[in-house]
Amino acid sequence: MADVGVLQGWAKSHKLSQATLSADGATLDLGGETVTANVKVTISHDGKSCEYTIGSIFLQAVDPTISLPKYRLACKKHKVSDPVKASDKPTVIGFFGLTPDEEGAVAAAPVPVKDDAAAQKPPPSSKPPPPPSDHRHDKKRPREKDRRHKSSKDKRSRHSTGSAEKSKPKKAPKQIDANALFTNLTTVVTKRSEKKEAEQSELYQALSPEGFEVTPDLLQENSEICQSIQANEIPVGNSASILKGSTEKDLSPVLKLYLDTMQPSKKMAAKQARIQDKAKRSWRPYLVGKKPVIILPKGMTSPLTMTNAHEFFGKSLFVPRDVMMKRGASARNAPTTFSRKLSQRLGGGMVEYELMDNPKSKLPTAKDWERVVAVVALGHGWQFKDWPGIYSNPVHLFAKTFGFYVGMEGAKIPQEIPQWSVVRQTLNRDKRGLDSVTYASFWNGLEEFMTIHKPEMLPQDE
CATH class of the missing domain: 3.40.50.11990 (RNA polymerase II accessory factor, Cdc73 C-terminal domain)
Known part of the structure; x- marks a missing residue:
């Protein structure tokens, strides 16, 4: 509890925003004073208690007005594995005795990262009293202050995120030579060929006639079933019987058509004679x-x-x-x-x-x-x-x-x-x-x- 007491003292003296949490979430530092941040402690307020690591409590107390998604991102950034639940947030804020004015003052400052501590400017410890105004303006002022706080918080959050992204070194793409490329291609083709051969082998095995041979014993065993099937068949004849024709079929029209084709009819002969006669009139x-x-x-x-x-x-x-x-x-x-x-x-x-x-x-x-x-x-x-x-x-x-x-x-x-x-x-x-x-x-x-x-x-x- 000694570390929580130190954190509570920083909150009362409005120094929480000056503290820096390490990137791995292990230590919390303020002006040479170091607190272990990955140790769980129990805090209580108004008869309700909760247990979290000091780093998780710090990230919630340093900016009480932070939204839940942004708070979760901050915990992920500092590798804090137990973020404060939304239902326990009033207990954490009340434990540090933060008033609405103090919350606004704390919310104006971002969560500093240890690597970028020198680039952050601490906010003033206190604000000047607001100018006197009538009752109507007093009602509108908290809403305007909330908008200013939200705008400042968004800008500083984007600045902090951009700095963190710039600090991460980009990995250079891995180079691959021609030998490695052909090796990979050969591996892929070989695997596909093996898979295709296995599928074909399974297909051939499924279509194999093995086990379905027809033997005399099998026919004798199923003779009754074969006879019942044959009894329901309708014979249509074979190719020879179909081409042979029966006595009931009259093929004389086919013969007449053949004779008319091979031997021109009288009408055709008369037509050709007329053509020839007409042609002979102008014979050359x-x-x-x-x-x-x-x-x-x-x-x-x-x-x-x-x-x-x-x-x-x-x-x-x-x-x-x-x-x-x-x-x-x-x-x-x-x-x-x-x-x-x-x-x-x-x-x-x-x-x-x-x-x-x-x-x-x-x-x-x-x-x-x-x-x-x-x-x-x-x-x-x-x-x-x-x-x-x-x-x-x-x-x-x-x-x-x-x-x-x-x-x-x-x-x-x-x-x-x-x-x-x-x-x-x-x-x-x-x-x-x-x-x-x-x-x-x-x-x-x-x-x-x-x-x-x-x-x-x-x-x-x-």
Whole structure:
């Protein structure tokens, strides 16, 4: 109790604010006089007693108006493990005999830290008496004083906290070299691999057929259950019985459809006869036996040029131009003719076609130009710039020939193509199995065109 008596004497002489509590909360010092602060003592007031360490009691008595959260922070800062409870605060304040005026005087001073004692200025031991005023001003004065005390307390608390934060040295970040980094990564990957292997092992073990083998003894043991299950099954037949068909099924419509497809009907034959009769009225004998011409673009941006046209039109295989050049092919040594069998619905027979990309030099007369049956469009009007007569105008050109535009899938279509009467198709960059779609689209369209507009160049009946 001797230490508590010393602390009580400091309070009566208004020296509590001049005392300094060590950072570890072990000692309390005032002008060379030292008190042990981590010893618990019992104090009482108005018939109520409580037990706390001297450091905890000091932090409460030095600033009786301090809020509970700030008081808890002060205890944590000085490593005080038994802060005064809110219910015991009146007992501590009353034990030191602090009056409201004295509490205000003490509250104006912060809790000094031992390391920063030299930087703190002690407050004056007493205050001058307030000036006389009327009763109305006396009522307002305590409220103004509370605001001043609160403002001063907040400022000094922030200053004390900032000083403590600045005094703490910052830890430098730990450096890590490349070897340590790769070692850590290897450890992480190894742990993940081990975990994945363990999960897979558990999964395989759960899905293992071990213990579920079907043996003759097991079937004999469960024969009654198997028979009851089979009795409730509805047989639907196997694949052979389903494909075989029964006598009740009438497949004559399928046969009729097949015959109509393979053998054109009378209506179709009559229609083709009318078309041929109409075509013979304007028959051009000079085209009979001539090779139909397919004109290709010279532009290197076109997927089909003289370099790879024979592979596509003759063999239904698209080979990129650069691949063909690596094989030694070029526009000069590429084959220019190929034969193709006409479809049965158009009468059958072989037709020999000619490929070219310089029609101006190879088609000198107007009759030679009438051999042109198809033009692969590049998508730019300058492709037909030097062609003679109406062939230089894309609108008239594609009215007299079969127009075809082919581009790579995903590539932008030239702006002029939608204005022309051409069939548009694309080629996939990787899937060569889709080339047959573009191939069939070209030949179906061209043969229909030739049947109507150039029947002289198709195989003729003997």
